[in-house]
Amino acid sequence: MSASTSTASTPSTRPPPGTGTTTAPVQVWIEYDGDSARLEVTVSPAGEPRPALPLLSCHVNLSSAVAEDTYVGFSAANGAAMSSHYVLGWSFRLGGGRAPDLDLSKLPRPPSPPGPSKKRMSLLLLLILLLLAVLLLLLVSAAIAMFVVRRQQWRRQRQEFSEEEEGWEMIDYSPHRISYKDLHDATNGFRDVIGVGGFGRVYHGVLPRSGVEVAVKKVSHGSQQGLQEFVSEITSMSRLRHRNLVQLLGYCRRRDELVLVYDYMPNGSLDQHLFGRAAPGLSWEQRAKIVRGVAAGLLYLHEGWEQVVVHRDIKAGNVLLDADMNGKLSDFGFARLYDHGGDPHATHVVxxxxxxxxxxxxxxxxxxxxxxxxxxxxxxxVACGRRPVVFTVDADGDSPSPAGIVELVLQRWKAGKITQARDPRIGECDEDDLELVLKLGLLCSHPDPERRPGMRQVVQMLEHAVPPPEMSPEVISESMKQFEHHEAFDEFVGMSFPSTSEVTTATTQQFSNGSRPRSDFHSS
Known part of the structure; x- marks a missing residue:
């Protein structure tokens, strides 16, 4: 501490103990006597009594520095070091005597000096900000990387799920088209297989947008059912509406793949119930209900729609069963259409x-x-629980020969026991109804097309609306034998397959799998 004017200065002194670099408040008394030109400065901690001895006492002539009108103020400095000084309160007296004492309790508290904790907080805040900046940079980098990866995946998926679409589809069938991606998601990536046929696999699925259960038939690349049959099924089933026909909900074409979407039939195919080992046997009431339903659906195809629809592949494997065991005709891949009163066109025998x-x-x-x-x-x-043609091997080991179900039923009928041709799993049933179905099956299976009834007559007889024609097994058997000598039937019996060995091999392989042989050949 020192005192100076523009013309004189006094030696500096050190502050008393307790008033140096402390942050606690201190009191300072500054007294100047103009008569004796004496300046005294006394310092003590705030709240302590005034010391008897001043910290600084010197002779300083301030007459040249103090004018008639003078301002009094405070300033402080401590060199190059940084510090803060606060004047919390002061009193002044002019004309002799001491200045009034200050009431320390009424003075404001000095601001808290920045201590080590605040410095640590500042460093911690700086570190947090730095970490946040790094984290933000990482997040932005990750977002950019994810965007790039997703875009590449989207491009790959777009290529993977790319579909084909031709003019006839956009005009007539666009409402029935379902995206390949939706079908891929619905079937869990085409994993839930519920059936395998000659045309490919059938999958169970749930459409993601509507939640509807569907059956998705994905035609294999090497299948006999090509684009022509695929278009035929779309053009036929997309417009057909009958309770005994499986409803086509939509379709999709992708590269070489052909996909059809149907109503899901929870009870599978009739074929599985008739010949599946694990399936329980169907009662006659269930079988009669199924055949009457299929007959009604076939009558609708022949007479109830705007054109005649010939199914060309009616069998138990193409009859599906809903939750109430109603029979529904499906698989229109071989279907052909022509106008009522018109003539059908020649085509492949399938x-x-x-x-x-x-x-x-x-x-x-x-x-x-x-x-x-x-x-x-x-x-x-359905009535006998047997396939129409069963290939058996002769006792001498010759090649398989067919044993027909028609001959079996005729033999039972000639013996007066036609109902014994039934499936043994049927048990007790309506014998008259069973006999009607067996006789009607023989009548419909007559080799002479002129002797077969139409589907309207068949439905009427099944519903007992009209009586069946008078028939005897001898008359039917004799008429069949006579027709066998007809040229058309001779050609059918001796018709040329691709080769005998090929037919035998295909028949043996498919029969061993529990399925029936299927042919697709040209007539010559």
Missing amino acids: GTLGYIAPEMSKTGMATTSSDVFAFGAFLLE
């Missing part, structure tokens, strides 16, 4: 052996009568 009408080998034309023939085989199949 279908499943045992269900193909014999006249098909000569005419090559699928007609409603050929559907009736297949329906007759279907009636016998």
